[in-house]
Amino acid sequence: MRNLRSLLCLLLLILGCLACMPGGEPEPETPEAPATPPLEWAIAIHGGAGAPKDLSDSEQLAYKLALEETLALGRGLLETGSSGVDVVEAVIRKMEDQELFNAGRGSVFTNQGTNELDASIMDGETKACGAVTGVTTVKNPITLARKVMENSRHVFFAGEGAEQFATLMEVERVDPRYFFTQRRWDAWQRVLEKEKAAADRGTVGCVVRDKAGNLAAGTSTGGLTNKRWGRIGDSPVVGAGTYASNDSCAVSGTGIGEQFIRNAVAYDICARVQYGGAPLDTAARAVIETVLNEGDGGVIALTPDGTIAMEFNTPAMFRGAATSQGRFEVAIW
Numbered sequence: 001m002r003n004l005r006s007l008l009c010l011l012l013l014i015l016g017c018l019a020c021m022p023g024g025e026p027e028p029e030t031p032e033a034p035a036t037p038p039l040e041w042a043i044a045i046h047g048g049a050g051a052p053k054d055l056s057d058s059e060q061l062a063y064k065l066a067l068e069e070t071l072a073l074g075r076g077l078l079e080t081g082s083s084g085v086d087v088v089e090a091v092i093r094k095m096e097d098q099e100l101f102n103a104g105r106g107s108v109f110t111n112q113g114t115n116e117l118d119a120s121i122m123d124g125e126t127k128a129c130g131a132v133t134g135v136t137t138v139k140n141p142i143t144l145a146r147k148v149m150e151n152s153r154h155v156f157f158a159g160e161g162a163e164q165f166a167t168l169m170e171v172e173r174v175d176p177r178y179f180f181t182q183r184r185w186d187a188w189q190r191v192l193e194k195e196k197a198a199a200d201r202g203t204v205g206c207v208v209r210d211k212a213g214n215l216a217a218g219t220s221t222g223g224l225t226n227k228r229w230g231r232i233g234d235s236p237v238v239g240a241g242t243y244a245s246n247d248s249c250a251v252s253g254t255g256i257g258e259q260f261i262r263n264a265v266a267y268d269i270c271a272r273v274q275y276g277g278a279p280l281d282t283a284a285r286a287v288i289e290t291v292l293n294e295g296d297g298g299v300i301a302l303t304p305d306g307t308i309a310m311e312f313n314t315p316a317m318f319r320g321a322a323t324s325q326g327r328f329e330v331a332i333w
Ligand code: ASP
Pocket: 048, 049, 050, 201, 202, 203, 221, 222, 223, 224, 232, 233, 234, 235, 241, 253, 254, 255, 256, 257, 258
């Protein structure tokens, strides 16, 4: 009996060893989740926080397509290693050339029925910046802003001085009638007739973190519908509508410019990140929700690690974001 038990134990031992020997059925491997590749680049764009509440389906589609095409342009340039400043300029130029957005071609009208365009650009690596305001014949104000940044010892040109600098720099000019679009004209008429309480607005902007790790930001606008001629908003004011520093973040704003100037919105967000150690989304949300008033506008922002924030306190903001890690999205509401 004892012999039989020993034999059984031996048999079990042998079977156990056999099962452990290589060549037996391999243990099924648990598939490891693919590691997220390190971030190489990131981009966010906006097309203004002034979307009307009653956009038709076809209008929504047109805006989404335009945002997607613009974002795809930025993505392509960033993938091939373009610098942040190059991408910001190219992306904003594309938006300036479309009627849909309140910048360049689609700019709104002043109280005199004219179009006065503003833009600014900033390089986060060097803090070089350039801005123009009140231009009436410059097809792409963002390009002139860049020329101010790179080809002058100043940072900000206005009106006639800006136009003259445009001639010197040989940037593309157009007859002021180029900025006439029926839609913006009708919007101005409605404001004049007081049919519409809130002024029509818009603006375009772009913030980028390029492959070299540098930040850049830019903003371009026609301003607010029926603005008094000569009025300057936040978009060309560095620190208010635009800011970029590799030490903190890049920001482009859209909304009621007077409020953005009063509160140095773009710089306030970056200062909270740099000196207060606030995460970007906390900083951006705090400024939008507690510094500005409901309905004032919104911002897009990003940090050198590629974190993106898109905050607004209006019913909608045309916006989009993409990263080298596969994010690609556009939204309105
Ligand atoms: N911020 C622009 C301005 O006040 C307008 C806008 O963003 O809609 O000129």
